[in-house]
Amino acid sequence: MSPDDRHLYFVRGKRQLIRLELATLKEEVAYTVPAGWVGYGTWVANSACTKIVGIEIAAEDWFALDTWQKFNEMFHKQPRCRLFSVDLATGKQQLILEQKGWLGHPQYRPFDDHTVAYCHEGPHDLIDARMWFIDEDGRNRRCGKAHEAGESCTHEFWVPDGSAMVYVSYRHDSPQRYICSLDPVTLANRVLTEMPPCSHLMSNHDGTLIVGDGCGQASGDSSASNAMLTGDPYLHLFDLSAGPGRGTTRRIARHDSSWGVYKGDRQVTHPHPSFTPDGKQV
Structure with missing residues (x-):
């Protein structure tokens, strides 16, 4: 959604970035994925909504990720991927990074177009360093965190004021999970x-409140864990205003969803909760 609430941007058919004018429902094609490539995952705009970062996978390496097993297979395939930005006024693409190896979750740092975050994608227990940063011009690539032995990190996101990246850390031999922060x-x-x-x-x-969705078990795939050790049907609210180590948590609703695949899509059956812009509702 554009900051002025006039336009909604979405990717159609992994080929076109569409700009929808909400008042008239008129559509424009803001960007088209070039031949030989397939658009992948979520594309994220900068704070001013003048450009967007995305991921494309080489068409020869791409296949539909309609099961958790195929998610694991894509990791082992090590597809050729590229991280890029698009000027939303002109549709011009700028290449940031291209490599053999699965990339995902591209995000501009809020209020800092110079910094782009992305991840090494795949089953959590097979990734040894998920979170990465790179300058928008393709320079200064750096690893946000090398995982400790047995550790997985997942679902990183920017605090909306740009102050930090927040992520989840857990170990495969323990049910405990931790909310962590990365400068x-x-x-x-x-x-x-x-x-x-x-x-x-x-x-x-400002990161003083966080909402999260408890989740059921995922794939049960023997080649990668993906699954939680225990399921949880609630939305949880975390109040971190008292500072690190002094946060409180409470359940605010049941969601009773799953990580099941529905109509070939792995992402439509769990909640992905977030706050309204005024921070008063979820």
Whole structure:
């Protein structure tokens, strides 16, 4: 959604970035994926909504990720991917990074178009360093955090004021999960609070409140864990205003969803909660 609430941007058929004018429902094609490539995952705009970052996978390496097993197979295939930005006024693409290896989750740092975050994608227990930063011109690539032995990090997101990246850390031999924070400049990591087995988190504007969806077990795939050790049917609210290690949490609703695949899509059956812009509702 554009900051002025006039336009909605979405990707259609992994080929076209569409700009929809909400008042008239008129559509424009803002960008078309070039031949030989397939658009992948979520594309994210900068704060001013003048450009967007995305991921494309080489068409010869791409296949539909309509099961969790295929998600694992894509990791092992090590597809050729490229991270890019698009000027939303002109549709011009700028290449940021191209490599053999699955990339995902591209995000501009809020209020800092110079910094782009992305991830090494795949089953959590097979990734040794998920979170990465790179300058928009393709220089200064740096690893946000190398995982410790047995550790997985997942679902990183920017605090909307741009102050930090927040992510979930857990170990495969333990049900405990932790909300952690990563400084994009110093790369310092710190634990904010312990948490129930949530999956997807999002914060209010300054990161003092976070909401997360408890989740059921995922694939049960023997080649990669993906699954939580325990399921949880609730939405949880975390109040971190008292500072690291002093946060509180409470359940605010049941969602009773799953990580099941529905009509060939793995992403439509779990909630992905977030705050309204005024921070008063979820």
